[in-house]
Amino acid sequence: MKTSLGHLTYCSNIHPGEKWPEHFQILQDNLPAIRQHLAPDQPFALGLRLAHEASLDLSSPERLLEFKNWLRDNNLYVFTMNGFPYGGFHNTHVKDQVHAPDWTTTERTEYSKRLFSILAQLLPEGMDGGVSTSPLSYRFWWNSDEKLKEAIQQATLNVIEVVDYLIEIRKETGKVLHLDIEPEPDGVLENSVEFVNWYRDVLLPMGVPYLQEKHGFPAPHAKEAILNHIRLCFDVCHVAVAFEEPEDVLNRLDTVGIKVGKIQISSAIKLDLQENQSQKINAIRTFDEPVYLHQVVAKKVDGSLEKFKDLPEAISQWTEDSSDEWRVHFHVPLFIDTYGELQSTQNEIVKTLSLQKQLPFTNHLEIETYTWGVLPSDMQKPIGDSIIRELEWVIQTIKGDK
Known part of the structure; x- marks a missing residue:
């Protein structure tokens, strides 16, 4: 839906289904009930996540036409897609395989092009469209600096x-589409510093x-084409876990002229230790839990950062008074800021949206909370109700009610 800060949606990776029909x-x-609750008199947006198999299914002209007609009939539209998880993302052991196949492979390249082909046919006239994707590869798959450098070259x-x-x-x-690369803890590009350095x-x-x-193309035209078509996916959870300040990220991008493709509105867990x-x-x-990676970044007493590949590793190595704060890569609900003894990085969302209000840096806002099925049981609610609560919280925040 259109808000004062841009088009707002939620990412359908919250829903299972690796094949298109399901x-x-x-x-x-x-979707119809969510739209009716939140935006009964205006078009409502969907952030579409298609797994590899689903993208093949939807490439069929008949199926794509059926979907386009359904979107039209229900006053829905698609302006952004999530092309990060290629395969299974629910009810399976995902962990580091969320990066597979990575950007060193033909499979990842062709899958991404297929998503753009679909998006070009779904995107409303007059809008730009984006597909978010992985930060090239998973860092720990490359066991030497030389191998990592080769992987980066091939991925690029x-x-x-x-x-x-x-x-x-x-x-x-005439449509401008962009690949929105999403830095993530332990990705080859795991924060804005590494992203900007790679880009430049x-x-x-x-x-x-x-x-x-x-x-x-003359050199300036070629550079402009890259700046238009390769952008940053600003995932607020990932920025928070890296202990980066949103304003610093934007200033860093400005040094090269890099654009933000979309803000992924997401929240991490925070432990004040x-x-x-x-x-x-x-x-x-x-x-x-055994499905997703939950990388941990600990701020030590001396102010330095210590990184752990997953939550069990961080817990097993914890010692009394070793850290002042932990941030955990776990996409928790936006509308909750405390979980008993724990907190969330909800305030980082507020800061990011405030910057967007002061000087808009993208027109795309997408909620990405996908861990509902693996949350502790007392936090689980019916999925439609949960999506509505997430969107309502963001809308109230945009209006300044939060």
Whole structure:
């Protein structure tokens, strides 16, 4: 839906369904009622997540036409898609495999191009559209600096291939589509510093000459094409876990002229360990579950940061008075700021939306809370009600009621 800060939606990765028919059925069961509750008199947006299999299904002209007609009939529209998880994302052991296949592979490249082909046909006229994606690869799959450098080079070549594809889509349709790369803890690009460094020192030096040769662009035109088509996915949870300040992230992007494709509105768990440490460590144990990675970044007493691949590792290595604060990569509900002994990084969302209000840096806002099924049982609610509560909280925050 349209808000004063841009188009607001929620990401359908909250729903299971790796094949299109089952995912579409869940959307049909939920979206009309959510729209009727929140925006009965205006178009309502959907942030569409398509797994690889679902993207193949929806590439069928008949199925795509059926979906477009359903969107029209229900006053719904799609402006952003989530292309990060390629395969199974629910009821399976995801962990680091959320990055697979990574950007070093043809599979990831072709999947992303397929999503853009679908989005180009769904996107309303006059809007730009984005597909969020992984931060190139998972850092710990590469066991030497040399292997990591080779992986980054190959991944960057594949990203440039997608830029080339998006240039052609723009020529054919006039629509500006962008790949929104999402830094994540333990990704090859895990924070805004690494993202900007890669963009400036690898992507632009490789991409500008490629586009000059391929399209005959002058260097400034080639750079502008890359800046238009490759953007940052500003995931508030990930920024918070990295202990980055939202304003610093935006200032860092500005040094190169990088755009933000979308804000993923999400919240992490925070542990203030300056008191009641053992009680809080016991409380975070209830969030240790086997599906997703829950990377932990600990701010030590001396102010330095210590990183852990997953929650069990952080818990097992915890010692009394070793850290002042933990931030845990666990996408918890936005509308809750305390969980007994624990807190959330909800205030980072408030800060980010305040910056968006002062000087808009994107037109796309997408709620991404996908861990409902693995939350402690006392936090689980019917999915439609939970989505409505998330959206209502963001709308109230935008209006300044929070």
